[in-house]
Amino acid sequence: MKMKQRSHHHLLNCSLSNKNMSYYVGVDVGTGSVRAAIFNGHGKVIKISTHSIETFNSIPDYYEQSSEDIWGAVCRVVKNVVNEVPKEFIKGIGFDATCSLVILDGFGQPVTASLTGDDKRNVILWMDHRAEAEANFINMIGDDMLKYVGGKVSLEMEIPKILWLKKNLPNSWSRAQLFFDLPDFLTWKSTGSQTRSLCSLVCKWNYKVNCNGENNWSEEFFKKIGLSTLKDNNWRRIGNQVQVPGESIGNGLSSEAAEELGLNEGTAVGTSIIDAHAGGLGMIGCSAPGISDDFTTRLGLICGTSTCHMALSSKPIFVDGIWGPYYSAMVPSLWLNEGGQSATGKLLDHIIDTHPASSQIRNKIYGKMHIQQYLSNLLQSMAEQNNYPDVSYLTKDLHIWPDFHGNRSPIADATLQGMISGLSLSSDEENLATIYLATIQALTYGTRHIIEALTDAGHNIESILICGGVSQNSLFVQIQADVIGLPVLIPIERESVLLGAAILGSCAAGSFPSVHKAIRAMAGDANVVKPKSVSYQYHCRKYKVFRKMVNDQKEYKKIMNDIS
DSSP: BOOHHHHHHHHGGGGOTTTOEEOOOOOOOEESEEEEEEEETTTTTTEEEEEEOOOOOOTTTTOOOOOHHHHHHHHHHHHHTTTTGGGGGGGEEEEEEEEOOOEEOTTTTBBBSTTTTTOOOOOOOTOOOHHHHHHHHHHTOOOOGGGGBBOEEEETTTHHHHHHHHOOOHHHHHHEEEEEEEEHHHHHHSSSEEEEEEHHHHHHHHOEEEESEEEEOOOOHHHTOOOOGGHHHHHTOOOOOOOOTTTOTTTSSSSHHHHHHHHHHHHHBBOOEEEHHHHHHHTTTOTTTTSSSGGEEEEEEEEESSSEEEEESSOOOTTSSEEEEESSSSSOOOOOEEEEEEEEEHHHHHHHHHTTTTTHHHHHHHHSSSSHHHHHHHHHHHHTTTOOOSSGGGGGGOEOOOOTOOBBBSSTTTTTEEEEOOSOOOOOOHHHHHHHHHHHHHHHHHHHHHHHHHHTOOOOEEEEEEEEGGOOHHHHHHHHHHHHHHHHHESSSSSSHHHHHHHHHHHTTTTTSSHHHHHHHHBBEEEOOOOGGGGHHHHHHHHHHHHHHHHHHHHHHHTOOOOO
């Protein structure tokens, strides 16, 4: 199977004219909400709109959503932002979304993914962990395809979930005629085209592609795992037309979608991308004085509910426990390795929300500041009272292993759990602040662990880029710089994920000669946070404890599983 060869070439012939009168819409479907924004041709946001989406979690580790609910939210937010600009000036729209599995019948109607039988619940969310046995089975086979996912397929990916559906919901399996990654579902709803994004397929569907543009589904792989019928009708159920992110899809917006979104029929629609990859696309090209602008020297951290770590290279690099290498999955002609943490923002929220002091603090600061800012201020006061040179010294005897939802990278073990060492009977706000700080440190040690795996395999990382909500948390950002010992870049345009989606729309509209040019033109500038040397050796010692904690956890499991 060959990708459509106009993928990059059509972009090379596009005009640069009239960018000042051109606007682009980016749509981001996250874990808990849908957001849309409209940008001008220089990457400046004009307006943003957000709407929540519903998640069903009636069984532990089962997370389901509704594609109809998601599309309704998409239409609402897009309509809300496009009224700022005359329709004729809106040249393109791009979509990103979580890598969640959407299941539809032959008429495009929802098919249940839920044990409740409710067809409304036809999306298996990325963070759903029901397919552990299926992922273990696939990994036990040891097919050559697994080398492109760090040696192990994740239970968060789509093929284990489809295998789970076949085994556990046979009626849904027989009814299902279309399986979409959520980003591709959005472009299908927009255009009627069943094309799939190379980004989604190569990153989450065990799809093979090389630098010659040759790509295909592996019939041998699907036969081994018991899903050989997916090849029927030339793989129609999972996709037989593949395009690179940013390539124009079909004839643009259909008349029905245009009316629902408040845009003109035929508005260019870019081939979609996964949400984290959109964040990488939106910030990888940002500029900062004294910092190399070589994409391959930068590690992008896209932080939200979870964190994705994006590293690019000119040649394929295989890294144990890290997904990839994926060709052209984020930036055309470059290979992508993707690490990650399954719980970042979600973990910080969990630590705060479950502590007894939280309600008292929230009552105290109601409407004045975010609770994390309050905790950061408190930590600074505590450090000054103790004459510590840096707040990090407050956690000398408190250590956390942060994998409360399993380890995505580089250990790639979904069974790992969180650990806290150094608890006391204290339940005051100072105790919460200290645990909060130790959690931030632990998440950063996890990033250091991922960077070590990348550099040991051949990557050269010289700077870190961070986007997402925690990029505005100065304590989180400074600790990243201090622990890793590298400068951290924070894009001035905060909405990197939405910008990445809008860049896809600009490319589809032909406003730039290449995706690379669009990235450079729209990414903007970044602020730089430099590492402080005062705490580096302290963090090195804590990192040794961090690495020992996971070995201890494994030893505990070994002891408890010893039936002799």
